[in-house]
Amino acid sequence: MTDYIPRPLAETILNARRKTVILEGARAVGKTMMAREQLVPQGFAYTTLADENTYNLATADLRGWLNELRTPVIIDEAQRIAELPLEIKEIVDAMPSGGIRFLLTGSAVINRGGLDGQDPLARRAQRYAMSPLTQRERLGIPRSIVDGLWNGVPNTDYDNGIGRSALYGLMAAGGFPEYSSQYDEYEDWERERLVTDDISTVLGDTILPGEKLDAVIARTILDRLLCSPGGILNASATGDQLALDRRTVERYVGVFMRRFLIHALPNIKTAPNRQAFTRAKLHPVDTSLSVQTLLSKGKDPLTDPVIYGGLLESFVANQIVPAVQWSTTHPDCFYWREPGSSPKEVDLVMQRRNRLVGIEVKSSAKVNRDDFKGLAELAKDPRFHRGYLIYTGNTIMKWPGNLWVLPVTALWDPTAFLDASYPVLNVES
Template sequence: MAHKLPRSPIGRLLPRHATRAVEDALEDTRVVLVNGARQCGKSTIVAQIGGERGGTWRSLDRAATRQAAEFDPTSFVREDELLIIDEVQRVPELLLAIKEVVDADPRPGRFLLTGSARVLGLRGVPDALPGRMETIELWPLSQGEIEGRPDGFVDAVFEQGPGLRHQSDELRSGYIDRIVRGGFPEAVAREGRRREAFFDNYVADIVNREVMQLSEIERGHEMRSLIRLLAARSGQLLVPGALAGLLGLPQTTVSRYLGLLEEVFLIKRIPAWSRNLSGRAVSTAKVAMVDSGIAANLIGQDAASLRRLESPLGGLVEAFVAMEMARQLTWSRTRAELSHYRTKDQVEVDIVLEDRRGRVVAIDVKASATVRPDDFKGINHLAARLGGDLLAGIVLYAGTETLPFGEKNRALPISTLWELGS
């Protein structure tokens, strides 16, 4: 039977950029997996698509359904038409049963799955579906999805390079409001203490319900302490040894915990970029919380406190921008990789985008409403090593105008990320 469309906490269903990708994949792929954080809208998007196709819905969050799947996986997945299985990571044995079905009947669009963990990376999960499954990542709402804007920066910057122009009405206070709101539909629909309560409960559920089930972790307080440390270091280098020292834990334990937090989509590592242009480039990844609202809440910051001059706004803004770009890269026409650049002399570029043709866009992020030539120091350093491969150097800032700083360098409003189409 068709599943009733979940109620949106915002009061209306917001169009998601990933919808087209899921629909296209179902046309030529036997199994489609929508993977992403809990409560980011996976169930809504698959229920909407499945309802239009007359699909059968089964949620493994329901105890009786989960028990049936565990008892007889083969019978559970035997359906003539589209079968939607929500939270498939709860019974990973289903993947082998699905493989048998789609090998016997290779019609496209047989299964539409959702997962709140990186399903194929989980220990004990059989590598059952190579060549049979397409995975589409779904993130918390982007700024463009919340407001019906294009979210087209990535495509636009690779198409226009330094010719990109944009003027915005958004001010620094508006960016702060966006950061503390985040992108989870429940958080977008709430304000003040009710939003903070959602964030508190969300993190607690992730630790108690997701992480504890994925791994043999007995002391959840250690994981919660690590999560708070990571929130305070959002946009900074991720050094497991330093975190281990602060927590009094073995580095191997901290590294395992970090992997689990990635699997449940709470954090994202941003790898270091290098073409071996300089032996002085460091290889350490940066870390960002996937949702800026969770990060701000974990360090006790609301909009009022972030407006103070001494607030930790800089790291939050950088991570916020990086995660908006990570979202865009899941639907942009341009296939590019997201990374950062830093040398041992601490010359850095916050974000490096490189497409399949080797063209690079170097981006720094500033929380202030003014830009100086010195703000392009890291970009110019990288440009000198890249030569013609540098397409554009961009400083995203909290001002309203596009400002030129040389042939390839531009300062652009942060809101260019979601207000500009390509």
């Protein structure tokens, strides 16, 4: 048993102002452990619907069961009862304000239907998503890298790189707490089997009540997506390749997102159209899922530069996007791509109010002016604040136009930004 690693997200949740908080995330990502280690000691009661006796009691008389709970209370695996959010809405509406009363956790998106398809907890709940551990979390660094990228002063004396094989090892181990902590102890075949079995479990019919899927079709589509980390979804082309129609592909992408196997970055150019995840950039929720799926298909990510580059892009996104939740900045995350025959693109764009921060990822230890084409085009937007080219070299370099070259290690090495240059969250480690 490994030592528990405190999660900065717990402090954010404890500071939530609404009476209901929803915490969603993949299985085995650490939701239950965080609840028990960091929230229960702060006065929360705990119950779980994964326990069949508790589940049977709750389903027999849901309102009565809820009224018997001591609040504030954590209800784990809350997605198992579709009517739970509506019942909690009725209860909290009659309660005076005064902090969190119910914290619902789920290994899939907790039901938002119930009032003619509307979320019954709209404007009554704050939602958070727990992701696999970032490298900063694993090292016990509670400050959010998002605040460093947004307001920090990069340290131009920084000199710390990482070898290609070592970086691949971090991507292969990923951030699921138990898997990543024991990664070196497993044989190659064990790693592949563990990930395969975990995915099969997540695709089981029991996670979300009433949601059915064909396991063969689901795995076929998911494998295709996991083998193209950081790819832009083209449902029609994917459907043609797999002999499936576009709507089937899109439906299953929705299933994978609700079960936290992948996450999507919409194009900031089309996001206002609310086109869901059409033409979104898709990343595995953890790069370990992509690495083991690729290996199972006979592909070696370490020797294929295209695959390695896609994995690195997803790895970088998975260091930054989750940390938005415990930042002081709280930007929205997108990617940026202009239409046309030779489109310019930026892998990750953070937006808050009237500012944009762009991040481009290159799996090279050297950079040249051409690597900045996408960022330079984005910089024409009057909202542009700063941009980063993240690479696998050692040093931080400043380029004209408020552009920076940043080693990938700077995402988790606290010396990469000058100490007093961005806010520090008060999280005990």
